[in-house]
Structures are given as structure tokens and as C-alpha cells.
Amino acid sequence: MYDHLSILLVDDDAVDRMAVRRALRTAGIPSTVEEATDRDSALSALACTTFDVVLLDYRLPGSDGLTVLREMRDRGFSTPIIMLTGQGDEQLAVEMLRAGATDYLPKGMVSPDVLSQSISRALRVHRAERLAAQAEQALRVAAERQQFLAEASQYFVESLDLQTILDRLVELATRKLADGCAVDMLGEDGMITRVAVRVRDGDDQGREALLRATAAQSPQAPFGPPQVIESGQPLLYSAVDNVQDGEPEHGFLQPFVAACVRSMMVVPLRVRGQTLGAMTLISDASGRQYGEDDLMLAEDLAHRAAIALDNARLYREAQEAVRMRDAFLSVAAHELKTPLTTLYGNVQLLQRRAQREGNVSERDQRTLRIVFEQAGRLNRMITALLDLSRLQMGQFTIQKAPVDVVALTQRVVDELLPSLDRHTVTLAGELDPLFVMGDELRLEQVLQNLIQNGVKYSPDGGNVTVTIERTEQGALIAVSDAGIGIPQNSIPNLFRRFFRASNVQEHRISGIGVGLYVVHEIVTLHDGTISVESTEGVGTTFTVFLPFGDSDELHETVGAGTGGDAGA
Ligand code: ADP
Numbered sequence: 001m002y003d004h005l006s007i008l009l010v011d012d013d014a015v016d017r018m019a020v021r022r023a024l025r026t027a028g029i030p031s032t033v034e035e036a037t038d039r040d041s042a043l044s045a046l047a048c049t050t051f052d053v054v055l056l057d058y059r060l061p062g063s064d065g066l067t068v069l070r071e072m073r074d075r076g077f078s079t080p081i082i083m084l085t086g087q088g089d090e091q092l093a094v095e096m097l098r099a100g101a102t103d104y105l106p107k108g109m110v111s112p113d114v115l116s117q118s119i120s121r122a123l124r125v126h127r128a129e130r131l132a133a134q135a136e137q138a139l140r141v142a143a144e145r146q147q148f149l150a151e152a153s154q155y156f157v158e159s160l161d162l163q164t165i166l167d168r169l170v171e172l173a174t175r176k177l178a179d180g181c182a183v184d185m186l187g188e189d190g191m192i193t194r195v196a197v198r199v200r201d202g203d204d205q206g207r208e209a210l211l212r213a214t215a216a217q218s219p220q221a222p223f224g225p226p227q228v229i230e231s232g233q234p235l236l237y238s239a240v241d242n243v244q245d246g247e248p249e250h251g252f253l254q255p256f257v258a259a260c261v262r263s264m265m266v267v268p269l270r271v272r273g274q275t276l277g278a279m280t281l282i283s284d285a286s287g288r289q290y291g292e293d294d295l296m297l298a299e300d301l302a303h304r305a306a307i308a309l310d311n312a313r314l315y316r317e318a319q320e321a322v323r324m325r326d327a328f329l330s331v332a333a334h335e336l337k338t339p340l341t342t343l344y345g346n347v348q349l350l351q352r353r354a355q356r357e358g359n360v361s362e363r364d365q366r367t368l369r370i371v372f373e374q375a376g377r378l379n380r381m382i383t384a385l386l387d388l389s390r391l392q393m394g395q396f397t398i399q400k401a402p403v404d405v406v407a408l409t410q411r412v413v414d415e416l417l418p419s420l421d422r423h424t425v426t427l428a429g430e431l432d433p434l435f436v437m438g439d440e441l442r443l444e445q446v447l448q449n450l451i452q453n454g455v456k457y458s459p460d461g462g463n464v465t466v467t468i469e470r471t472e473q474g475a476l477i478a479v480s481d482a483g484i485g486i487p488q489n490s491i492p493n494l495f496r497r498f499f500r501a502s503n504v505q506e507h508r509i510s511g512i513g514v515g516l517y518v519v520h521e522i523v524t525l526h527d528g529t530i531s532v533e534s535t536e537g538v539g540t541t542f543t544v545f546l547p548f549g550d551s552d553e554l555h556e557t558v559g560a561g562t563g564g565d566a567g568a
Contacts, residue, residue, distance in 0.1 A: 005031040005119070006049065010042040010068070011057035011084065020055060020084075020110060027112035029119065037061075039068045046077050053119055054081040057107075058092075066092075066099060073100035078130075080122035084110065102126065141293075148176055149300055156308035160315050163195070169279065169305040170198035177298055178281035179288075182211040183269070184225040185277035192226055195277075200286075207284065210259045214280075223252035225278035228266045232275045235266040236295045256282065263290040267298045271306035279305075330389035336382050344375045373419065380452075384514040387445075388497060391521050398439035398525050405443065405475045405546065406434045409466055412447045422461030425451060429467040434475050437549030442522045449515045450479040450542050457540065458483030459507055474528070474547035484509075485536035494532060495520040503536060519544075 007024070011017050017035055024031055034049065036042040038061050046054070054072070058065035065083060072081065080102040085092060093104050102122040105114060152172050156165050166183050173181040180199040184192050199207045214224070228235055237243065241257045243250050256264060261282045269277040279302045283290065351368050354360035360368070390396040413425045447466075454464035458481045469476040486494065490501035497517040504511065523530045527547050534540040 003030075005029060005052040007031050007033045008036060008042065008045055008049075008051045008054045008079075009033050010036045010038075010054065010060070010065075012037045012059075012061050013057070016057065016084075016107060020115070023110055023112045023115045027116035029116060039063045039071070042068060043071065043075070046072060046075075046079070051079050053122060054079050056081055056083055056101075058083055058085045058096075066096060069096065069101055070099050078126075080126040082118055082122055145297055148172075149297075149304060152301055153304045153308075156305055157311065159308070160312045162309060162312050162316075165305060165308045165312060166196040167198075169301070170196045173279065173281055173298070173301060174198050174200045177294060177301070179284050179286050180207045180211050180282045182214075182280045183277055184229070184280070185269075186229050186275065192229060192277075206259065207282075210255060210261075211280070211282070214255055223249045224266055225280060228268050228278040229275050232268050232270055234268060234295055234299055235264075236290060236292070237264045238289055238291060240264050260284050263288060265290050265295055265298050267295070267302045269302045269306040269309065271303065271310045276306050276309055278302075326389060326392050329385055330393075333382050333385035333389060336378075337386060340375065340379055340382060344372075344379050347372045347375055376419075381512060381514075384512065384518055387518045388514050391518065396521065396525075398442050398522070400437045400439055400526075400549065402435045403438045403440045403443055404433045404435050405438075405477060406430055406432065406468055408440060408444060409447055409468060409477065412444055412451065413466065416448070416451060416455075420455065423455045423458065423464060424462075425455075425464045425466065427466050427468070429469050430475075431468075434468065434470055435548075436475050436526075436546045438526050438546060439522075443526075443546070446519050446522050446544060447477070447479075449519050450544070453515065453542075454479050454481035454483065454540070456509060456511070457481065457504075457507075459509065471545075474545055474549075476543060476545050478541055478543045480539060480541040482539040485538050485540055486532070486534040487536050491532060491534065495530070 009017055009020055011020070021033060024033065034045055034051075036045050042054075042056070042060075045051075056065050056069060060068060065085075069081060069083065072079075081100065083096045083101045083104040084107050085096075085104055086107060096104050102125055103118045105118055155168050155172065159165055159168070166185075170181045170183060178200070181197070182194055183196040185195045186192055194212065197208060197211045199211070224235070237249075237253065240253050240261055240263065243253050253264075261284045263283045265281045267279050267281075268275045269279060279298065281290075281298055288294075347368065351365075351372055354365060354368060387396060409427060413427060416425060451464055451466065458464070460483075462482045465478075465480045467476075467478045467480070469478070484503055484507050486501045487503055490499075490503075493499045494501070495516050498513045499517075500511060500513040520530055523544055523546070527549070529545045531543050532540065533543075
């Protein structure tokens with residue numbers, strides 16, 4: 001029932017000690033009993049030997065057992081202690097249990113049975129307490145690690161710069177896991193480069209030199225980081241000097257052994273099935289000996305860094321792709337613009353000459369009209385792309401002067417009408433001059449775009465209404481159509497460049513999704529706003545608000561005759 005027990009018996013009375021020994025023997029408890037007769041000898045015995053149980057008399061010469069019990073617990077001894085008391089005193093018993101006694105027995109009752117039961121209970125309680133403490137400790141360590149890893153992830157993703165992430169990785173590794181740490185990355189050329197080194201405390205030049213000197217240069221070097229990068233599997237050398245001469249990695253580990261490195265791990269930086277590099281961690285001064293738990297923590301840390309590195313790389317690639325797209329668009333639009341302008345101008349010329357001379361057949365006139373319309377379409381698209389690239393480069397500016405938005409709208413509508421056959425455009429609302437401070441050409445572009453969209457997105461024909469309204473602060477221009485409408489989920493993205501609503505495909509209406517972006521930018525440059533209301537299958541209304549702007553400027557320039565139109 002018992003393993004052999006080592007018992008410390010603290011009692012100054014030789015007869016009582018004999019009685020206890022006899023009880024132990026009779027109870028058949030296999031044990032070695034060491035005796036102490038006072039506080040000092042008891043404490044020094046405890047300091048030298050690990051006991052399974054202490055039997056402690058309450059009455060000791062010079063001090064009472066309760067004080068000695070407290071002292072034992074204060075010094076961190078967790079051995080089960082059974083107090084042997086004189087009389088049955090409940091109050092004292094409670095006090096002893098509070099002070100850390102595992103059990104207590106009135107001396108008069110120390111029979112073999114009672115002693116055996118008390119010892120076995122004390123051992124059981126002690127074992128349960130030890131297990132609970134171990135579980136608690138394991139939980140605390142696990143929670144601490146989880147928190148460390150969560151904070152690490154957060155720390156990594158705060159940056160999109162590769163070197164910053166690597167520096168943070170070695171910083172965290174030396175803070176939590178290692179006396180020294182290095183990271184090697186696999187380059188696109190297949191070479192492995194040591195990209196970050198850090199040692200704890202920062203002043204240990206020997207350790208840093210060692211880490212730099214053992215930098216892996218080539219994937220052909222078979223051990224350490226190259227091996228981990230090649231295999232994607234971690235390495236753990238719990239005791240580097242345990243690797244014997246003759247074993248393959250002995251040579252690789254020698255410099256570490258010579259520098260008193262005790263333990264070492266190399267873990268892969270893996271993400272999406274790829275190994276980007278490896279992290280080497282060493283322990284020396286701390287005396288830490290790495291085990292499986294440390295390896296798991298290091299792997300997890302490296303994996304989180306790899307995710308952040310991968311994100312940073314993807315972000316950089318995306319940025320580069322956007323930059324290249326913008327550069328391409330800008331060059332393409334510029335290059336296309338010149339021949340197109342020539343083409344457009346010459347078709348116009350040809351059309352006018354045909355009208356004047358009247359010698360072109362009806363069929364050829366139709367062909368000319370189609371060429372003219374298509375060249376016009378191309379021209380608008382290229383102008384939009386050029387505007388886009390100017391906006392990207394911050395080269396898009398506006399020149400403000402008083403503009404009569406009623407007259408401007410009328411002109412835009414008049415110019416558009418001849419090219420329409422299945423659509424009509426009507427003007428409503430304010431018909432008196434209404435001046436705002438703005439760039440006439442750019443505002444013309446806004447109106448053209450919105451009205452042309454109203455026509456384009458009403459494939460079955462119909463009317464587009466432009467309603468102008470004067471408000472306290474400026475002009476409201478609403479362009480409404482009864483066309484295909486815009487799905488609600490597309491509306492929030494409508495003014496983003498290259499965005500097209502999800503229903504344009506089914507209606508086979510072509511476009512490049514740049515016009516509204518440019519419109520929005522122009523309106524914003526005028527300190528105005530643009531909003532949209534739409535129901536799919538019913539129609540759409542875009543509403544632009546243009547503020548009067550600096551009213552003094554407007555009054556001065558427009559003069560007394562039209563001053564009222566400035567909304568003053
Ligand atoms: P594009 O017409 O070349 O696609 P725009 O930037 O002018 O580009 O418009 C962006 C998107 O907004 C269009 O693709 C379309 O989905 C939607 N849209 C714009 N105006 C209307 C409208 N009047 N009716 C329905 N959808 C519209």
C-alpha cells in the first residue's frame with residue numbers, strides 16, 4: 001500500500017518518539033525515520049533531505065510547534081506535516097490547519113491504525129495539491145504564451161515593412177525565448193541571407209559575432225537554417241554538446257559548443273505551404289535548455305511573423321501593380337489622344353464638307369455619322385482616362401470664375417439633342433440665370449457625363465430630366481432617368497474609379513467606370529456634393545450641389561444686374 005517513506009519525526013521526548021516508531025512498525029508502514037528534537041535540528045534536516053511526511057510535536061523546547069510549522073511553510077517546504085498535539089483542543093487544531101498543517105493527532109490517540117490512516121490521507125492530499133498546483137502552473141504558462149503570441153501577431157501586423165517585421169521578430173524572440181536570435185531568408189535567387197540578428201541585453205559582442213559568423217550563405221550548406229528552409233521542419237538541439245563527433249551536424253555545431261551555447265532551435269518561417277526563411281534561437285547565459293514546449297512556441301511565433309511578412313509582400317506587390325497600371329493608363333491615354341484628335345477633327349471636316357457640297361450619298365452620310373459618333377465616344381473615354389491620371393498625379397486643377405449653371409445646362413442639352421433619336425432631354429425648375437463660382441469647362445464635363453449616363457443607362461429610350469433649383473447656399477442640379485437603375489449594394493462604391501454596377505453586364509452596356517469618379521472629384525474641388533437615389537428597374541437621380549462660393553467675389557464679377565442670382 002505504501003512505497004518506502006522517508007519520515008522526519010520532530011519530538012523532544014524520547015519515549016514519545018519510541019511510541020511513534022512502534023506504531024509505524026505495527027502499522028506495517030515501510031519507512032526510514034530521521035529524528036529531530038528541536039526547531040533548529042528540524043529545519044536543518046528539512047533543508048538537507050526531502051521527506052515524504054513530517055510528524056511534528058506541538059510542544060518543543062524553546063518554541064511551540066505552531067511557530068515551527070509556520071516557519072517551515074514560510075521557507076517554502078510543501079511536505080505534508082502531521083501535528084502531534086497534547087490535548088484535544090479544537091481551537092488549536094483549526095489554527096494549525098490554517099498555518100499549513102495537513103492533519104493533527106492528539107498524542108494519546110496515536111495508534112498504528114490512526115497513524116496509518118492519517119499518513120495515507122496526508123499523502124493523498126499532498127499528491128492532489130501537487131497535481132492541482134502543476135495544472136495551475138501549466139494553465140498559467142499556456143495563458144501567458146497565448147497572450148504573448150496574440151500580442152506578437154498584433155505587433156507584427158502593425159507594420160507593412162519587411163525589415164521592421166523581422167526586427168520585431170528577433171526582438172520578441174530574445175525577450176521571451178532566447179539569449180540570441182538570427183533570421184535567415186531565402187531570396188528569389190535561391191540564396192539565403194541573414195537579415196536580422198539580436199542578442200539579449202544587446203552588449204554581448206561575442207554572441208552577436210557568433211550569430212553573424214554562422215550565417216548561412218547557400219542552400220547547399222546542409223545543416224541549420226538551410227536544412228530547415230529546405231525541409232520546412234524545425235530542429236531542436238536540447239544540449240548542443242550532446243551531439244557526438246562523427247554525427248553529421250557535429251561540425252556545424254562546434255562553434256556553438258565552443259562559445260558555451262547550451263541549447264539551440266531552428267524553426268521555419270512558413271506560410272501558405274512555403275518556407276520563407278528560418279529563425280535560429282540559442283541559449284547560453286540563461287542556462288535554458290530547450291524542450292518541445294519551447295520549440296512549439298518558437299514555431300508559432302515564427303509562423304505569425306511569416307504571415308505578417310507575406311502580407312507585407314503582397315501589399316507591396318499590389319502597390320506596385322497599381323502603380324504600373326496607372327503609369328500604363330497615363331502613357332496609353334496620352335499616346336492615343338493625339339491620333340484620335342486628328343481623326344475626330346477630320347471626320348467633322350468631312351461631314352461639314354459633305355453637307356455643304358451635297359454630293360455624298362445618303363448611305364455614305366450615315367457611315368460618316370457612325371464614324372463621327374464612335375470617334376466621339378472614344379474621345380470621351382480617353383479624356384476620362386487622362387483626367388484620371390491627372391487626378392492620380394495631383395495635376396488636376398480648376399480655375400474658378402462666375403458660371404451661369406442654367407445657361408450652361410441649356411447649352412449642354414442643346415449640343416446633345418441632335419445626336420439622340422430615341423431619347424429626349426428636358427430642362428425643368430429654375431430658368432433664370434443662376435451663378436456659382438466654378439470652372440465652366442469642368443462643370444460642363446459634369447453635366448455631360450451625368451446626362452449622357454442617363455441616356456446610356458436607359459437602353460429602351462425615354463426622357464432624361466434636368467431640374468435646377470436655387471437654394472440658400474447654392475445650386476441644386478438633379479439629373480433623372482427612367483432607366484435600368486442601380487442595385488442598392490452597388491451604390492456605396494459608385495464613385496470609386498473603375499467601378500461598374502453589377503447589373504450593367506446583363507444589359508450589355510459598355511463603359512469603363514471612370515466618369516463618375518471624375519465627376520465626384522470635380523464636384524468636390526468645387527466644395528460641392530453629389531448624391532444618388534436609384535431603384536433598380538425604375539430609374540436613377542443624381543443630384544449635384546454647387547455652393548455659391550465666395551459671394552463677394554461673385555458679386556463683384558457678376559455685377560449689379562445679376563447680383564441677386566448669387567443668392568445673397
Ligand atoms: P461607365 O458608364 O463608363 O461604366 P461611370 O463612372 O460613368 O462609368 O459610371 C459608373 C457606373 O455607375 C456605371 O458602370 C453604372 O453601373 C452606374 N451608373 C452611372 N450612371 C447610371 C445611371 N444613370 N443609371 C444606372 N446606372 C448608372
